[in-house]
Amino acid sequence: MDQSVPEASREAASSEPCDVAATLYVCVTCLAGEDRETAPRAGRRLHDALADAQRRQDEPPRFRIVEAECLSNCNRGCSVALTGPGRWSYVYGDLNETSVDDLLAGASRYAATTDGLVPWRERPAIFRKGVIARIPPSI
Amino acid sequence: MDQSVPEASREAASSEPCDVAATLYVCVTCLAGEDRETAPRAGRRLHDALADAQRRQDEPPRFRIVEAECLSNCNRGCSVALTGPGRWSYVYGDLNETSVDDLLAGASRYAATTDGLVPWRERPAIFRKGVIARIPPSI
Numbered sequence A, B: 001m002d003q004s005v006p007e008a009s010r011e012a013a014s015s016e017p018c019d020v021a022a023t024l025y026v027c028v029t030c031l032a033g034e035d036r037e038t039a040p041r042a043g044r045r046l047h048d049a050l051a052d053a054q055r056r057q058d059e060p061p062r063f064r065i066v067e068a069e070c071l072s073n074c075n076r077g078c079s080v081a082l083t084g085p086g087r088w089s090y091v092y093g094d095l096n097e098t099s100v101d102d103l104l105a106g107a108s109r110y111a112a113t114t115d116g117l118v119p120w121r122e123r124p125a126i127f128r129k130g131v132i133a134r135i136p137p138s139i
Helices: A042-056 A097-111 A125-130 B042-056 B097-111 B125-130
Strands: A022-027 A063-068 A080-083 A089-092 A131-135 B022-027 B063-068 B080-083 B089-092 B131-135
Touching (some): A042 A063, A089 A125, A125 A131, A131 B080, A131 B131, B022 B042, B042 B063, B063 B097, B080 B097, B097 B125
Antiparallel strands (some): A022 A080, A080 A089, A089 A131, B022 B080, B080 B089
């Protein structure tokens, strides 16, 4: 739950700024059921694994990876959110470090759209099974 | 689930266009556990009750109410999403027609912020208990 989060948005850019239109937010505070004292937390481990894997890719990134503190999906963490101007935004849960390759592929597919709507059959299984909610583009 | 939704965003403005910065999307396709043949659907009834109640208010609306088709929160519908430029976006579930007054009050509080972050104690109970997920503002 996000009641302990300060009123100001505290997410910080995690990957280098680049000319990309989509953002993958990763909840770095998520415990995913682990003990509160676990360090680094499950969400942090997922974020760092994603950032490392993106840096190892040959092609330029199509989306930025950004830390977020609590996406209010604590019962089904780890959690990420995909968003971008003019696009539907999606929150996905039930993620862990084994999800990294599929997450990068799915986020790239999302970033390649103009509206955020990737055809159902082209979404990775972690997106089809782990969708928590979606929000229409701002109008 | 949203796999049956056409690729184009099909939401339509439901309340009159107005100079407001926040939007309350209401999933009008939600069945909320009712029979698929029920008409109007639970989400449609919630949307129409919200729009009617907003029209009856004396003060000018601080947010627009807009129809959406599936917010991918089918297990905990009815669902709404609150969003606006520069703001955290929120998805809420477990809603029905008895939620109308609290929804309007909570959305007005949200619209009065610049970042979407309403202090926890000032959020209506339906928001504290029914939060499904949230997404940071676009960067």
